[in-house]
Amino acid sequence: DAGVIQSPRHEVTEMGQEVTLRCKPISGHDYLFWYRQTMMRGLELLIYFNNNVPIDDSGMPEDRFSAKMPNASFSTLKIQPSEPRDSAVYFCASSKLAGFTGTQYFGPGTRLLVL
Amino acid sequence: QKEVEQDPGPLSVPEGAIVSLNCTYSNSAFQYFMWYRQYSRKGPELLMYTYSSGNKEDGRFTAQVDKSSKYISLFIRDSQPSDSATYLCAMIESGQNFVFGPGTRLSVLP
Numbered sequence: 302d303a304g305v306i307q308s309p310r311h312e313v314t315e316m317g318q319e320v321t322l323r324c325k326p327i328s329g330h331d332y333l334f335w336y337r338q339t340m341m342r343g344l345e346l347l348i349y350f351n352n353n354v355p356i357d358d359s360g361m362p363e364d365r366f367s368a369k370m371p372n373a374s375f376s377t378l379k380i381q382p383s384e385p386r387d388s389a390v391y392f393c394a395s396s397k398l399a400g401f402t403g404t405q406y407f408g409p410g411t412r413l414l415v416l
Numbered sequence: 417q418k419e420v421e422q423d424p425g426p427l428s429v430p431e432g433a434i435v436s437l438n439c440t441y442s443n444s445a446f447q448y449f450m451w452y453r454q455y456s457r458k459g460p461e462l463l464m465y466t467y468s469s470g471n472k473e474d475g476r477f478t479a480q481v482d483k484s485s486k487y488i489s490l491f492i493r494d495s496q497p498s499d500s501a502t503y504l505c506a507m508i509e510s511g512q513n514f515v516f517g518p519g520t521r522l523s524v525l526p
Binding site for chain 2: 305343344345346392394404405406407408409410
């Protein structure tokens with residue numbers, strides 16, 4: 302298995318632009334998680350899905366952030382409009398069962414820089 | 417006070433040393449405790465997972481949980497340069513409130 306796939310690996314954009322991050326979870330995994338990691342705040346859970354349905358989005362910082370999972374093999378995290386403080390590494394992770402007690406497999410991350 | 421605290425390091429040790437990494441937490445409802453290892457420019461990977469107080473051993477790694485003191489530890493025996501990474505503790509409250517510690521950066525010097 303190729304593991305969790307994220308694209309792009311790096312993104313540089315200007316403030317105000319829309320940014321879309323993509324994730325392909327491991328086939329057969331029921332849970333998908335989006336995280337953000339910064340030096341200041343560490344690793345933060347933004348939102349997670351179970352069977353393509355958003356379960357908890359309480360970690361989403363504000364309305365500029367939105368996430369979708371149209372099918373079991375694809376999810377997007379969108380930031381519109383982007384701001385410099387959104388600069389971080391965004392990770393997607395997936396888990397087979399009982400997401401919080403099962404092993405989460407992380408993707409390589411997308412490094413986002415908003416100028 | 418943050419829910420989960422962890423010494424950020426960096427921690428430098430010679431090869432072969434015993435390493436002790438620690439986290440403290442404030443929420444007594446946390447039930448599951450994990451340690452993740454994150455190499456530079458990579459995503460975290462799960463190392464150890466425990467539910468109850470006590471010790472759990474896996475090769476050179478031992479995870480220890482003391483719920484009464486709200487304290488967890490990860491011990492690495494015979495540390496190797498390949499163990500150089502950031503170690504993150506994480507804990508869960510009954511299927512919700514999943515929290516990571518800020519991570520401790522470890523360097524094992526050959």
